[in-house]
Amino acid sequence: MRYNETKIKELQDKATQIRRLIIEMLAEAGSGHPGGSLSSTDLVTALFFSVLRHDPKNPKWPLRDRFHMSKGHCCPLWYAVLADSGYFPKEKLMTLRKFGSLLQGHPDTRTPGIEVASGSLGQGLSVALGMSLAAKIDTLDYRVYVLLGDGEIQEGNIWEAAMAASHFHCNNICAILDYNGFQIDGKTCDIMNLEPMVAKWQAFGWHAIEINGHDMKQIMAAYAQAQDIKEQPTIIIAHTIKGKGVSFMENVCDFHGRAPTKDEAAQALKELS
Numbered sequence: 001m002r003y004n005e006t007k008i009k010e011l012q013d014k015a016t017q018i019r020r021l022i023i024e025m026l027a028e029a030g031s032g033h034p035g036g037s038l039s040s041t042d043l044v045t046a047l048f049f050s051v052l053r054h055d056p057k058n059p060k061w062p063l064r065d066r067f068h069m070s071k072g073h074c075c076p077l078w079y080a081v082l083a084d085s086g087y088f089p090k091e092k093l094m095t096l097r098k099f100g101s102l103l104q105g106h107p108d109t110r111t112p113g114i115e116v117a118s119g120s121l122g123q124g125l126s127v128a129l130g131m132s133l134a135a136k137i138d139t140l141d142y143r144v145y146v147l148l149g150d151g152e153i154q155e156g157n158i159w160e161a162a163m164a165a166s167h168f169h170c171n172n173i174c175a176i177l178d179y180n181g182f183q184i185d186g187k188t189c190d191i192m193n194l195e196p197m198v199a200k201w202q203a204f205g206w207h208a209i210e211i212n213g214h215d216m217k218q219i220m221a222a223y224a225q226a227q228d229i230k231e232q233p234t235i236i237i238a239h240t241i242k243g244k245g246v247s248f249m250e251n252v253c254d255f256h257g258r259a260p261t262k263d264e265a266a267q268a269l270k271e272l273s
Helices: 007-027 032-038 040-050 071-087 088-095 124-137 158-167 199-201 215-226 262-271
Strands: 066-069 143-148 173-179 207-212 235-237
Touching: 007 032, 007 040, 007 071, 007 143, 007 215, 007 262, 032 040, 032 124, 040 066, 040 071, 040 143, 066 071, 066 124, 066 207, 071 088, 071 207, 124 143, 124 207, 158 207, 173 215, 199 207, 199 235, 207 215, 215 235
Parallel strands: 066 143, 143 173, 173 235, 207 235
Antiparallel strands: none
16 A cells, blocks of 8 residues: 555545544534544545445445444444545435434445444444455455444444454454443443453454554555454454544543534534634
8 A cells, every 4th residue: 555645644634524524514414423533534534535345336335345333333434435436426414313314323325335334332343343254254354443442342233253353364344443431321441441442352363453543644554554464363452532633522422422502513613623
């Protein structure tokens, strides 16, 4: 995977645009989850606009790479990226969480580009594992990417899937951990300490890459490295900031699941201009 300074700048600018869409959607809906959506924006933006093999005009293309958002409450990010990629008109973003909308509060397969519904935390890595094994059975070379939340990996199902992915040498899986240090009730280190994070995943047989999840160069290098791993699944442990990009949301637990007011949205959009 090759990239240059121009491409890095393009991805950084795209991530800012995606963050603006997230704020606008949530303010219009009056509910939703800004914190984790904003913290993982750089990771998902780089994936969709420079790494993932996909075709918005042919969402069921058999050789497409698969993406699954295990922490489904952060779907405003997913919706914004899908709309910007051309899966559906951007005007639909303003229908988030409204009755009859294609864009529900958690991902739904009615939304173009979404493979599997999500929202029940802890299940996404198992979904990715199934996709990975299907590729091996069908002898297809697509890759599977799954976004995990740090609070979410307190779920036991995650570790069952991690053990199985290593056992079956699922080198076509790349998990991405949005390690922002917060969950709905507070800091992850207070609720259930996750360290030593790298050593845990390595002990389960994964290739672990630790990065700054807001450094686009590091993100792109990590995705490139993951593609070169031949015998193991890979996890990118991305240290991020909850609410990244909006000063009054950063590392504020209240914005895990509270949408900005109209005035707060105006201030956020000013900061993201």
